[in-house]
Amino acid sequence: MAELYGGLDLGGTKIYTIVATAGGEVRGEFELPSEADRGLEHTLGHMVESMEEAAKRAGTSVAELAAIAVAAPGPIDFKAGVITAAPNLGWEKVPLRSLLKRAWHHEVLLENDANAAALGEYTYGAGRAFCDMVYVTVSTGIGGGFVFDGRIYRGASGAAGEVGHITVEPNGPRCFCGNRGCLEIMASGTALGRLGTEAVAAGHSEMLREICDDPADVKARDVAIAAARGDPVANEILDEAARYLGIGLGSLINLVNPEAIVVGGGASKIGDRLLDPAIAEAKRRSFPQSFGDCAIRFAELGERVGALGAIAVATGGRTPIASS
Amino acid sequence: MAELYGGLDLGGTKIYTIVATAGGEVRGEFELPSEADRGLEHTLGHMVESMEEAAKRAGTSVAELAAIAVAAPGPIDFKAGVITAAPNLGWEKVPLRSLLKRAWHHEVLLENDANAAALGEYTYGAGRAFCDMVYVTVSTGIGGGFVFDGRIYRGASGAAGEVGHITVEPNGPRCFCGNRGCLEIMASGTALGRLGTEAVAAGHSEMLREICDDPADVKARDVAIAAARGDPVANEILDEAARYLGIGLGSLINLVNPEAIVVGGGASKIGDRLLDPAIAEAKRRSFPQSFGDCAIRFAELGERVGALGAIAVATGGRTPIASS
Numbered sequence: 316m317a318e319l320y321g322g323l324d325l326g327g328t329k330i331y332t333i334v335a336t337a338g339g340e341v342r343g344e345f346e347l348p349s350e351a352d353r354g355l356e357h358t359l360g361h362m363v364e365s366m367e368e369a370a371k372r373a374g375t376s377v378a379e380l381a382a383i384a385v386a387a388p389g390p391i392d393f394k395a396g397v398i399t400a401a402p403n404l405g406w407e408k409v410p411l412r413s414l415l416k417r418a419w420h421h422e423v424l425l426e427n428d429a430n431a432a433a434l435g436e437y438t439y440g441a442g443r444a445f446c447d448m449v450y451v452t453v454s455t456g457i458g459g460g461f462v463f464d465g466r467i468y469r470g471a472s473g474a475a476g477e478v479g480h481i482t483v484e485p486n487g488p489r490c491f492c493g494n495r496g497c498l499e500i501m502a503s504g505t506a507l508g509r510l511g512t513e514a515v516a517a518g519h520s521e522m523l524r525e526i527c528d529d530p531a532d533v534k535a536r537d538v539a540i541a542a543a544r545g546d547p548v549a550n551e552i553l554d555e556a557a558r559y560l561g562i563g564l565g566s567l568i569n570l571v572n573p574e575a576i577v578v579g580g581g582a583s584k585i586g587d588r589l590l591d592p593a594i595a596e597a598k599r600r601s602f603p604q605s606f607g608d609c610a611i612r613f614a615e616l617g618e619r620v621g622a623l624g625a626i627a628v629a630t631g632g633r634t635p636i637a638s639s
Numbered sequence: 640m641a642e643l644y645g646g647l648d649l650g651g652t653k654i655y656t657i658v659a660t661a662g663g664e665v666r667g668e669f670e671l672p673s674e675a676d677r678g679l680e681h682t683l684g685h686m687v688e689s690m691e692e693a694a695k696r697a698g699t700s701v702a703e704l705a706a707i708a709v710a711a712p713g714p715i716d717f718k719a720g721v722i723t724a725a726p727n728l729g730w731e732k733v734p735l736r737s738l739l740k741r742a743w744h745h746e747v748l749l750e751n752d753a754n755a756a757a758l759g760e761y762t763y764g765a766g767r768a769f770c771d772m773v774y775v776t777v778s779t780g781i782g783g784g785f786v787f788d789g790r791i792y793r794g795a796s797g798a799a800g801e802v803g804h805i806t807v808e809p810n811g812p813r814c815f816c817g818n819r820g821c822l823e824i825m826a827s828g829t830a831l832g833r834l835g836t837e838a839v840a841a842g843h844s845e846m847l848r849e850i851c852d853d854p855a856d857v858k859a860r861d862v863a864i865a866a867a868r869g870d871p872v873a874n875e876i877l878d879e880a881a882r883y884l885g886i887g888l889g890s891l892i893n894l895v896n897p898e899a900i901v902v903g904g905g906a907s908k909i910g911d912r913l914l915d916p917a918i919a920e921a922k923r924r925s926f927p928q929s930f931g932d933c934a935i936r937f938a939e940l941g942e943r944v945g946a947l948g949a950i951a952v953a954t955g956g957r958t959p960i961a962s963s
Contacts, residue, residue, distance in 0.1 A: 390928060447795060468787060470896025471771060471932040481890035482924055485808060485883075494889070494924040559809075565818070566805035566890070572794025600806055600818040604714060608795040 319375050320629040321366050321383040324428065324621030325349065327403035330358075332365040333622040334373035334380065337630040339439035343373030344622070351404040358404065363418040377419050384424040384628035386431035386621045387411060391473055396425055426628045428621055429476060430467045432614075433460030435624030436577045438633045440615040445575040446635045449567060450614070451478050453560065453582030453589075457499040461571070465635035467628075479503065483562045501559035504535035504581050510552040511538040520548035539585045557589050561596020568601040568609050579614030586613070643699050644953040645690050645707040648752065648945025649673065651727035654682075656689040657946040658697035658704065661954040663763035667697030668946070675728040682728065687742040701743050708748040708952035710755035710945045711735060715797055720749055750952045752945055753800060754791045756938075757784030759948025760901045762957045764939040769899040770959045773891060774938070775802050777884065777906030777913075781823040785895070789959035791952075803827065807886045825883035828859035828905050834876045835862040844872040863909045881913050885920020892925040892933050903938030910937070 317336045324331040326349060334343040345368040347361040362385075370377050377383070389401035396412025415423045426434075433442075433450035442448040442462070451459045457479030461468040468475050479499030480492055487496025500506055511533030515524045523546060524530055527537040541549035564576065582589055590613070598606050616623050627633075641660045648655040650673060658667040669692040671685040686709075694701050701707070713725035720736025739747045750758075757766075757774035766772040766786070775783045781803030785792040792799050803823030804816055811820025824830055835857030839848045847870060848854055851861040865873035888900065906913055914937070922930050940947050951957075 463787065463792060470929070471898040472896055472926075472928045474926060474929045475894070475896040477893045477896070477926070477929075480893040480926065481805070482886050483806065483809065485886055492926065562806050562809055567894075569801045569804040570799070570891075570894070572796055572799040572801070574795040602796075602798060602801070602804065602816065604796045605794070605798045605801075 318381040320626050321380045322622045322625030323385045325387045330361050330365050331622045332369040334369045335626045343369045345369040382629040384625040386428040386625040388428050429458040430460040431624030431628050432620045433462050434627040434632050435620050436614050437462040438627040439623050441577045441612040442575050447573050448575045449573045450577050452580035454580030455504050457503045483559045498563040502556040507535035507538045508533050514548050522546040557592035558596050560593035564597035565600030568605050572605045575610040577612050577614050583613050642705040644950050645704045646946045646949030647709045649711045654685050654689050655946045656693040658693045659950045667693045669693040706953040708949040710752040710949040712752050753782040754784040755948030755952050756944045757786050758951040758956050759944050760938050761786040762951040763947050765901045765936040771897050772899045773897045774901050776904035778904030779828050781827045807883045822887040826880040831859035831862045832857050838872050846870040881916035882920050884917035888921035889924030892929050896929045899934040901936050901938050907937050
């Protein structure tokens with residue numbers, strides 16, 4: 316029987332666990348809520364249980380897994396195996412690696428969730444034909460990760476790949492990070508919602524007001540629906556977000572000159588309506604050669620990207636394909 | 640006797656050649672003008688001669704050099720050993736590697752000049768204590784190079800590290816590359832000169848008009864001199880350029896999270912007056928952890944950076960120091 320690996324994706328709302336072969340063939344999977352409001356012990360218990368259940372469903376046990384990796388939010392102290400801070404879980408300085416090791420009696424690898432997702436797409440998804448790849452996730456926030464020559468590039472603090480926090484509008488609105496005009500504040504799902512809420516408050520879009528559940532909290536998907544139905548204001552909002560996304564992608568292409576950019580997250584649901592104008596803007600702003608040499612693809616792993624990313628971390632990913 | 644290496648820096652105005660040990664100890668050096676206006680054969684002849692002369696001064700010959708590398712401008716087709724385009728030399732598709740190999744009867748390594756400079760500072764200069772480093776050169780233009788874990792990161796087209804062509808002002812002036820508001824057009828020496836020329840034309844700075852040789856072509860150094868003498872307009876120009884440089888550095892720190900940024904080029908001459916406010920701006924715009932983990936240093940190799948960079952390419956650089 317093929318060796319099996321365990322990959323766990325710890326999210327703000329759910330814990331998604333997969334047991335799979337090194338080739339990414341899923342043999343067992345299991346999901347439990349994170350329920351972080353019920354405390355660290357509770358969430359930890361769900362993590363432990365979910366891996367045990369996924370292993371059982373794969374016809375094996377945690378003890379028999381060849382390797383286990385966990386994709387976790389927030390900055391990580393990799394040497395110590397500690398989650399430095401994960402605001403969406405209310406965690407600070409949690410020694411996750413040793414806690415899980417004690418529970419599972421098994422070595423555990425920790426990786427930042429965006430980096431794990433990047434290695435997941437690189438190994439099993441839209442990036443599998445490339446040597447150097449940038450993963451960009453456009454969702455509530457905008458994040459990302461670098462895989463260069465088959466390895467995650469973490470940078471000095473493990474924070475490399477923060478695509479969402481490059482400045483695209485120097486005097487733009489204040490981002491949660493303290494900077495002004497970050498890509499995230501200009502083009503994330505949250506940005507779409509904010510612009511939609513402003514448009515409704517100003518009485519600019521009757522359609523958007525009707526579509527949304529709460530006019531004081533318009534969602535990105537409301538904007539996408541209104542735009543698809545032809546609402547000009549919603550379409551302007553999408554165009555503006557796409558323009559900033561394109562500015563960010565253009566800078567990324569000129570600076571990093573990647574072979575591929577893989578775009579995941581909720582934005583994939585809005586799809587070509589957001590990505591096509593963003594790519595057109597990136598093309599106008601980047602070197603023709605660098606743009607031409609960069610494949611831009613939607614992510615392929617969907618909801619499983621974090622857990623399969625953890626599997627990729629556990630297996631060591633794949634051997635890079637020689638680049639030209 | 641220690642093995643000796645040859646490094647040649649092909650610039651738009653001069654050819655600078657060094658013969659040195661693997662440790663970067665210079666044993667012979669020689670300089671000749673490029674004189675590209677006299678044609679390819681002429682420039683090539685000067686390249687050939689300069690290496691022969693530098694070797695002679697080092698008490699050896701080209702044939703006895705352990706390895707030779709050439710740092711050249713413009714995009715390079717590394718597989719073919721061809722300079723794709725070097726506008727400042729008037730070159731297009733020049734098979735430089737085979738031309739030099741034939742003349743020297745010796746294998747030749749080619750590298751992009753910014754990448755070579757990056758590896759030079761990494762190996763012998765301000766970056767020698769770090770594992771991952773970004774080199775940024777602020778001069779007539781703004782360029783750069785990445786060294787990750789001891790190796791030059793070239794990207795898909797050999798164009799990675801183009802720090803000067805990230806967008807820092809989306810509606811800014813048109814850059815020569817076609818984009819608007821590139822860091823290069825906002826903060827390079829050329830940008831300082833352009834802003835100085837505009838200030839003189841508008842009659843805003845008497846001091847600047849007196850300092851410059853040609854009021855229709857104010858130079859960056861004129862602006863620096865006027866600023867040092869207390870001219871408020873020149874100081875505003877420096878502040879604005881520094882702000883954009885800081886926006887660029889901040890994005891670089893958040894995105895690449897390097898252990899070190901080494902700043903070279905003519906801007907080093909303006910020095911702290913430009914870099915200090917740029918660093919302050921970068922600090923305001925980047926993650927505290929990523930900023931705190933990034934050393935920002937002036938380059939140390941001066942005029943020799945390209946030739947010593949080529950030596951580093953010839954020797955393979957240095958073994959990376961384990962990062963935390």
